[in-house]
Amino acid sequence: MSTPRIVNGIARYEHGSRVPGWDEAADLTKDPAGVPDPAVVEVPADLRLEIESYMARYPDSRSAAIPALKAAQQRYGWCSPEAIEQAACVMRLTPGYLAAVAGFYDQLETRPVGRRPVYVCTNISCSLRGADALLAALQDELGDAPDVNLRGFECLGACDIAPMVSVEGVYVGPVDADEIPELARQIRAGDEPLPAKQLINRPSQDPDASAA
Amino acid sequence: MTQKILFKNIDEPGLATLDVYRARGGYGERLRMALSMSRDALVEELKASGLRGRGGAGFSMGTKASFLPKGQLDKYLVCNADESEPGTFKDRELMQKCPHMLIEGMIIAAYAAGANRSFIYLRGEYEQQADILERAVHEAKVAGFIGDRILGTDLSLSMWVHRGAGAYICGEETALLDSLEGKRGNPRLKPPFPANQGLYQGPTLINNVETLATLPHIIEMGAEHYAKIGVQNSTGTKLVSVSGHVQRPGNYEIELGMSSRDIIYGLAGGPGEGRSVKLWFPGGSSSPVLTGDDLDLSYDFDTLAKAGTMLGSGAIIVADDQSSVVDIALKTAQFYRHESCGKCTPCREGTNWTVKMLERIKSGDATPMDLDLMASVCENIIGNCLCVLGDAMAMPIGSMVKKFRGEFEEYIEAARAAAERELLAGLAPTQPVAA
Numbered sequence: 270m271s272t273p274r275i276v277n278g279i280a281r282y283e284h285g286s287r288v289p290g291w292d293e294a295a296d297l298t299k300d301p302a303g304v305p306d307p308a309v310v311e312v313p314a315d316l317r318l319e320i321e322s323y324m325a326r327y328p329d330s331r332s333a334a335i336p337a338l339k340a341a342q343q344r345y346g347w348c349s350p351e352a353i354e355q356a357a358c359v360m361r362l363t364p365g366y367l368a369a370v371a372g373f374y375d376q377l378e379t380r381p382v383g384r385r386p387v388y389v390c391t392n393i394s395c396s397l398r399g400a401d402a403l404l405a406a407l408q409d410e411l412g413d414a415p416d417v418n419l420r421g422f423e424c425l426g427a428c429d430i431a432p433m434v435s436v437e438g439v440y441v442g443p444v445d446a447d448e449i450p451e452l453a454r455q456i457r458a459g460d461e462p463l464p465a466k467q468l469i470n471r472p473s474q475d476p477d478a479s480a481a
Numbered sequence: 482m483t484q485k486i487l488f489k490n491i492d493e494p495g496l497a498t499l500d501v502y503r504a505r506g507g508y509g510e511r512l513r514m515a516l517s518m519s520r521d522a523l524v525e526e527l528k529a530s531g532l533r534g535r536g537g538a539g540f541s542m543g544t545k546a547s548f549l550p551k552g553q554l555d556k557y558l559v560c561n562a563d564e565s566e567p568g569t570f571k572d573r574e575l576m577q578k579c580p581h582m583l584i585e586g587m588i589i590a591a592y593a594a595g596a597n598r599s600f601i602y603l604r605g606e607y608e609q610q611a612d613i614l615e616r617a618v619h620e621a622k623v624a625g626f627i628g629d630r631i632l633g634t635d636l637s638l639s640m641w642v643h644r645g646a647g648a649y650i651c652g653e654e655t656a657l658l659d660s661l662e663g664k665r666g667n668p669r670l671k672p673p674f675p676a677n678q679g680l681y682q683g684p685t686l687i688n689n690v691e692t693l694a695t696l697p698h699i700i701e702m703g704a705e706h707y708a709k710i711g712v713q714n715s716t717g718t719k720l721v722s723v724s725g726h727v728q729r730p731g732n733y734e735i736e737l738g739m740s741s742r743d744i745i746y747g748l749a750g751g752p753g754e755g756r757s758v759k760l761w762f763p764g765g766s767s768s769p770v771l772t773g774d775d776l777d778l779s780y781d782f783d784t785l786a787k788a789g790t791m792l793g794s795g796a797i798i799v800a801d802d803q804s805s806v807v808d809i810a811l812k813t814a815q816f817y818r819h820e821s822c823g824k825c826t827p828c829r830e831g832t833n834w835t836v837k838m839l840e841r842i843k844s845g846d847a848t849p850m851d852l853d854l855m856a857s858v859c860e861n862i863i864g865n866c867l868c869v870l871g872d873a874m875a876m877p878i879g880s881m882v883k884k885f886r887g888e889f890e891e892y893i894e895a896a897r898a899a900a901e902r903e904l905l906a907g908l909a910p911t912q913p914v915a916a
Contacts (some may be wrong), residue, residue: 289631326641328555328681330596334663335646339605373665373822375647376605388606392567393766393812394724394798422815423649424567424766425606428724428798438608469609473574474731477746480490 301365303360312355320359330360334370336347338377347378373421383418385423387411388435391421394428403432403444410453416455430468440468484611484710486698486718487691488734491578497613499620502581508626511701515589516634523593527696530704531716532660536561536652536689537794539782548676556770557685558596559661560587560636560693562603562634563645563652566765567816568796571704571732572690576603577610580617580693584640587910588626589700591638593742598639600659605646608859615642639752649710649820654687656822664722667824668868689794691720712738715781723749726756742776745799748762752801759802760884764793766813767873769880773802804821806885807892810878812815817874828871835878845900848892852882 273280273289275350282289320337324330337360341352348371350364357364371377376386389395389404402420423439427433433442436456441463444452448463455462495501503509515523534540549556560583564572570662576583587599589804601618603611614680621627629637643661650656651666657707658680660666667883679685695717707715715737724730728750735744745751745758752758758773758867763780769790771778778784785792800809818832838855841847859875882889 329662331663332643332661335598335605335660336644339644339646370665371661373648374645377646391812393762393809394568394730396808397725397798397800398814399802422606422647423819424565424569426564426570426573426604428568428570428722428796431724431730435606438606440609460821469577472487472492473578474729475485475488475491476483477483477731478491478734 291358302354302363303307304361304363307358310358312358312369313344316340316355317359319413320356324360331362332358333360334362334367335374335377337369338371342377346384347381349381356395378418382417383414385417385437385456385459386435387417387419387437388422390418390425390427390431390433390435392422392424392428395431395433398431398443399446400432402446403434403449406446406449407434407453407456408429410450411456412455430466430471433468434462436462441466483718483734483736483739485712485734485845487575487579487582487694487720488732491574496579497577497581498500499581499617499624502579506701507581507697508585508621508624511628511697511825512588513632515697515700516592516632518637520593520595526594526704527699529698529702530707530902531711531714532692532695532699532707533715534689534722535691535695535781535795536771536775537566537721537767538755538789539792542692543593545676545688546676546686549594549596549686550675550845551595552634552678553596554848555681555683556594556596557680557683558587558594559680559685559687560593560599560605560690561652561654561657561687562690563657564607564690564794565604565652566767566794567813568722568724568762568797568798569794570722570785571795573607573610574732575690575694575835576607576614580614582694582697583614583690584617584621584626584706586696588631588636588638589696590686590688590693592634592636592765594684596686597637599641600661600680601642602651602661603642603644604651605644608644611642611644613745617819618642640871645853648822649816650868650870651760653870656868657683657687660697665822667822668870670867706710711736712779712781714783715792719780719792721780721795721797723797723799725761725799726758726804727799728753737781740776741778741780741797744780745776745797749797749799752799755805756801758799759804760800760806760809760881762787762798764791765796766798766816767791767878768793769871769876771886772884786868805892806881806888807839807842809849811836813877814839814874815879816869821870825866825868825871827862827865828874831858831871832857832874835874841891842893843896845893845896845898848899850888851887851893852886856882 272284318336319340323333323336337356341356345352353364391400524547532542651660655669656666675685733748760770814835818836823829859879860877862871
């Protein structure tokens with residue numbers, strides 16, 4: 270990367286932009302990729318079958334874009350170029366189209382990450398109850414676990430158990446400070462997270478809900 | 482004690498299964514009754530119930546269903562289960578514990594709208610709920626409640642659970658439709674409204690989970706009876722999600738028109754010992770905030786609208802007197818910045834500027850003029866975008882600045898003074914400040 274030149278008091282790189290490397294993501298001399306050729310792209314049979322079953326649910330098969338990308342991500346750990354190309358091949362779309370869809374949604378990963386998603390809600394209700402400290406503590410505990418994708422996340426819809434964590438889709442909370450090491454150990458080992466604090470078993474708080 | 486409609490026996494073991502649900506009257510006489518009415522009569526019944534949408538906008542459900550054109554063409558029913566409004570978690574509990582109530586409601590809504598295909602758009606994070614819902618849909622299909630000629634009538638309906646992948650904007654109905662069509666979830670220009678051109682350009686009815694789950698009960702008790710619950714223009718019961726600084730956060734089914742104090746203190750236990758309510762969002766993070774002085778407002782659509790805020794999704798977030806309004810404003814603004822889809826400039830840039838200004842306030846780099854600047858940015862978002870995501874940030878932030886201006890100004894001064902002291906302390910050893 271060249272050093273910027275000062276033009277009219279503004280640092281500009283060789284290509285004229287103030288941003289270094291803006292043109293590096295794409296090879297501008299090449300045509301954009303078309304719909305992948307099924308004769309060339311190999312798609313594992315089970316992945317193809319799964320994506321095709323999603324496509325059959327909708328009047329327009331393109332509706333299966335999100336489920337297809339999720340399936341591909343499940344297999345490859347993230348929406349890698351390979352994952353996207355295979356999904357695009359089955360769906361008869363361009364990889365560029367699916368990459369654009371993948372870039373929009375928080376749960377679709379566009380960079381290599383740990384395979385197991387762990388989300389800590391850091392939105393208003395949870396942060397009022399100490400979510401930022403919970404996220405920091407978990408980051409300390411799990412920072413070196415390569416297969417864990419630990420992220421702060423926007424409202425996960427479980428403010429009743431704030432502060433809470435979603436461990437691969439299993440909601441647990443409220444997580445007390447003294448439970449964090451245990452939770453971190455369970456996440457690392459792939460054990461059931463805090464079995465006594467799982468949302469799925471939580472009874473309704475409405476005192477009259479169980480009345481006949 | 483509020484009459485329980487949605488939450489009656491909600492914790493009964495096995496309620497998520499078809500057998501227990503049917504034993505409690507599900508898919509029984511009331512469904513037969515609904516499907517034996519003429520479509521027009523059913524729509525009139527829904528209108529007469531006064532049921533207003535429970536997702537946030539509060540539009541009359543029956544009126545919306547009546548907007549769909551008549552005639553033989555593919556029409557769609559979409560259940561908005563994207564529940565992402567911060568503070569809202571009522572649909573989650575309903576779907577998890579009684580998924581068949583939603584499915585039965587969808588059958589009735591599909592009949593009213595003349596829809597033959599239906600989808601439940603569920604937020605991707607609700608994985609356990611999605612599994613439960615998929616199981617329930619499968620059970621209903623096997624039992625013949627979903628499929629061709631339901632209960633021997635001419636109603637045929639398909640149903641699929643569609644899992645999203647994490648985007649708040651997909652709770653906005655037109656963004657949801659784009660997302661369901663396999664695109665990025667960008668809102669569309671309205672009109673045309675979904676009732677005319679929705680999913681795949683076809684007529685589409687979109688309703689929230691709680692709205693749809695209420696329909697079987699309206700049929701069972703009769704619209705006239707249902708309309709007697711609650712207050713004028715806000716009929717029926719509502720699930721409210723209470724969270725934040727309360728002792729018993731959770732979902733409560735209330736009769737609309739209950740006093741807000743009774744919900745926050747009576748049901749949810751209020752803030753902890755010795756604390757008081759500083760501010761509360763009455764309808765999710767998008768609603769302008771109220772203060773401790775507003776606790777005696779009746780909790781219904783019209784009263785809250787008159788108070789300059791909204792009932793929204795029924796999500797009450799309480800912050801006590803020890804919380805900082807600047808922190809809450811920053812969290813709120815950060816959320817909308819993250820979730821803005823980027824299509825409209827006022828929202829994309831305005832949410833970002835607001836976060837930057839609030840960060841400046843926190844770091845001590847702001848002047849009191851920044852508050853006016855922030856208010857002006859917010860003003861320029863409202864009404865200038867395709868959807869109301871930007872407005873949903875501008876309105877609560879605007880209300881916080883208006884109601885807590887003194888605290889913001891004090892914070893700015895204190896942070897500035899602290900930053901200055903730090904700067905001077907850093908300079909002191911080498912460059913003594915001239916006396």
